[in-house]
Amino acid sequence: MKDHALIDHLASLSRLSFEGEEKERMAKDMESIMKLMDTITEVEISEEEYPLTAEGGMELLREDEVHPSMAVEDALANAKGKLYHFIAVQKLMD
Amino acid sequence: MNLHLKSIKELRGLLDGGDITAQELTQYYLDRIEKLDPTIKAYVTVNEKAMEQAEAAQKMIEAGAAGPLTGIVLGIKDNICTKGLRTTCASKMLGDFIPAYNATVSEKLEAAGAIFIGKLNMDEFAMGASTTTSHFGITRNPYDTERVPGGSSGGSAAAVAAGLCVASLGSDTGGSIRQPAAFCGVTGIKPTYGRVSRSGLVAFASSLDQIGPIGKSATDCAILLDAISGEDPLDMTSRSSEPVASRMGAPVEGTVIGVPKEFFADGLNPEIKAAVENAIKEFEGMGCIIKEVSMPSLPYAIPAYYLISSAEASSNLARYDGVRYGHLSKEGESFDQRLIATRNEGFGDEVKRRILLGTYALSSGYFDAYYKKASLLRRRIRKEYEEIFKTCDFIITPTTPEFAFKIGEHSEDPTSMYLADIYTVTVNIAGLPAVSTPCGYNAEGMPIGMSIVGKPFADGEILNLADAFERKFNYILNDFCL
Numbered sequence: 179m180k181d182h183a184l185i186d187h188l189a190s191l192s193r194l195s196f197e198g199e200e201k202e203r204m205a206k207d208m209e210s211i212m213k214l215m216d217t218i219t220e221v222e223i224s225e226e227e228y229p230l231t232a233e234g235g236m237e238l239l240r241e242d243e244v245h246p247s248m249a250v251e252d253a254l255a256n257a258k259g260k261l262y263h264f265i266a267v268q269k270l271m272d
Numbered sequence: 273m274n275l276h277l278k279s280i281k282e283l284r285g286l287l288d289g290g291d292i293t294a295q296e297l298t299q300y301y302l303d304r305i306e307k308l309d310p311t312i313k314a315y316v317t318v319n320e321k322a323m324e325q326a327e328a329a330q331k332m333i334e335a336g337a338a339g340p341l342t343g344i345v346l347g348i349k350d351n352i353c354t355k356g357l358r359t360t361c362a363s364k365m366l367g368d369f370i371p372a373y374n375a376t377v378s379e380k381l382e383a384a385g386a387i388f389i390g391k392l393n394m395d396e397f398a399m400g401a402s403t404t405t406s407h408f409g410i411t412r413n414p415y416d417t418e419r420v421p422g423g424s425s426g427g428s429a430a431a432v433a434a435g436l437c438v439a440s441l442g443s444d445t446g447g448s449i450r451q452p453a454a455f456c457g458v459t460g461i462k463p464t465y466g467r468v469s470r471s472g473l474v475a476f477a478s479s480l481d482q483i484g485p486i487g488k489s490a491t492d493c494a495i496l497l498d499a500i501s502g503e504d505p506l507d508m509t510s511r512s513s514e515p516v517a518s519r520m521g522a523p524v525e526g527t528v529i530g531v532p533k534e535f536f537a538d539g540l541n542p543e544i545k546a547a548v549e550n551a552i553k554e555f556e557g558m559g560c561i562i563k564e565v566s567m568p569s570l571p572y573a574i575p576a577y578y579l580i581s582s583a584e585a586s587s588n589l590a591r592y593d594g595v596r597y598g599h600l601s602k603e604g605e606s607f608d609q610r611l612i613a614t615r616n617e618g619f620g621d622e623v624k625r626r627i628l629l630g631t632y633a634l635s636s637g638y639f640d641a642y643y644k645k646a647s648l649l650r651r652r653i654r655k656e657y658e659e660i661f662k663t664c665d666f667i668i669t670p671t672t673p674e675f676a677f678k679i680g681e682h683s684e685d686p687t688s689m690y691l692a693d694i695y696t697v698t699v700n701i702a703g704l705p706a707v708s709t710p711c712g713y714n715a716e717g718m719p720i721g722m723s724i725v726g727k728p729f730a731d732g733e734i735l736n737l738a739d740a741f742e743r744k745f746n747y748i749l750n751d752f753c754l
Binding site: 185188189191192193194195203204207208210211212213214215216217218219221223224225227228229230239240248252253255256257258259265267268269270 | 368369372373505508571574575576579586590593595597598600606608615616619621624627628631632633635642644645646648649651655686690691
């Protein structure tokens with residue numbers, strides 16, 4: 179992945195950013211990783227042979243039942259920004 | 273009395289017989305941690321309330337209400353939520369996170385009267401095979417402190433091997449219980465996917481993650497596994513299952529063991545190969561039938577595993593925005609700028625690499641070539657296991673291709689670390705149970721592990737086979753245990 183534009187694009191999708199030396203290092207690492215991942219592109223395998231359908235599980239959905247939930251104070255205990263019973267964040271729009 | 277060398281059953285007898293109290297056992301381990309953990313560095317957090325738990329456990333014992341784990345001192349991997357006790361996932365991102373609720377496994381163990389002596393170090397977000405990517409420092413192998421303990425549950429394995437807890441919980445997404453168990457000379461089981469609830473386990477790759485025990489023996493693991501197994505309304509993938517501890521001691525004569533030839537090919541250290549082959553001969557001597565089998569897709573297991581797990585990780589880790597919990601950067605004018613700064617500061621390099629890889633595999637134009645191809649290979653690998661299990665009861669393989677490596681090795685090229693997972697990832701891909709148990713030591717005294725893989729929910733059967741071997745195996749204790 180020598181293409182720094184691709185690193186920037188993936189970083190943007192991932193809500194990360196890389197600059198300078200860190201970007202160089204990440205590009206080098208990702209190039210090596212993709213070389214390993216690319217080995218599966220040589221495999222001949224089809225969806226007809228191995229259908230990608232859901233495997234069970236759906237029948238295990240439980241009924242929607244109301245249960246006591248966590249206290250608001252507990253739910254907010256780890257939030258850095260709090261205002262009354264709400265989480266406070268930076269202004270999202272003007 | 274060397275209490276740290278005793279099994280859960282032996283300690284149960286001492287506690288119930290009044291020879292020791294739960295408080296004395298807890299203090300014994302706190303003293304060992306204070307003395308030895310500055311070298312091993314297995315613990316991220318030692319539980320200040322452990323003695324309170326011990327007092328409660330002692331009351332249960334005195335009331336005649338003790339179960340198999342009442343008063344038993346356990347270490348918990350630091351990606352398993354413990355109410356009121358810091359759970360960091362070995363990341364700066366969760367460095368000050370104190371869960372408001374217990375993971376289902378923590379809830380079950382607390383109710384059983386177990387004592388949580390502390391939270392154990394790991395690779396950040398369970399991504400790694402060395403416990404060197406932790407934000408809280410490197411854990412060291414008790415057999416050679418210049419070497420890694422394996423990972424990602426390196427703290428869990430090192431703590432058991434050094435006698436810093438009776439047994440521990442780890443989690444296994446691609447080998448993270450079995451590989452450190454092999455490196456540290458202890459026993460660890462990755463249960464069948466669904467046997468143990470994942471509720472409260474910090475998510476890495478949800479279709480692969482499973483919590484499991486690490487102990488000094490298969491019997492200790494079986495006792496702990498029974499305590500944490502079961503269907504849970506908070507995890508729809510969980511299932512009820514038969515207890516496993518009662519299977520210990522069942523005859524193994526006549527069982528058919530498959531030996532996949534691809535696991536013994538180039539790349540396997542000759543001393544490991546010889547030790548596992550000797551173990552197979554031992555089973556033959558017990559009356560087991562040995563059969564060569566094949567898993568042709570093994571060479572593609574590593575890319576398939578890393579693509580699937582990283583894709584799931586990139587989605588699971590999107591939740592870390594610093595808003596509801598976790599690290600929050602002080603940088604950035606806008607919400608988006610602060611979000612990016614928070615993630616840049618909170619995640620380490622390996623986590624960032626996995627997020628990028630997963631995002632790439634799921635992104636438009638690359639999905640079919642990577643994620644979909646990996647998913648198809650997952651089906652093929654499952655099918656190959658199903659074919660083998662038509663004629664075999666168990667499969668035996670080496671757990672790792674190499675011994676515990678020196679700290680710093682494999683740090684230049686991340687793929688060299690990934691390739692070391694070759695013998696463990698297929699079990700997670702197929703959702704099967706597998707136990708790693710010691711089967712030898714190399715010339716330098718470093719432990720060697722072999723893996724016994726079973727059919728879905730045959731966790732008791734594989735532990736029984738491991739137990740049969742362990743009864744004949746000559747253990748070498750590490751310096752920290754002696």
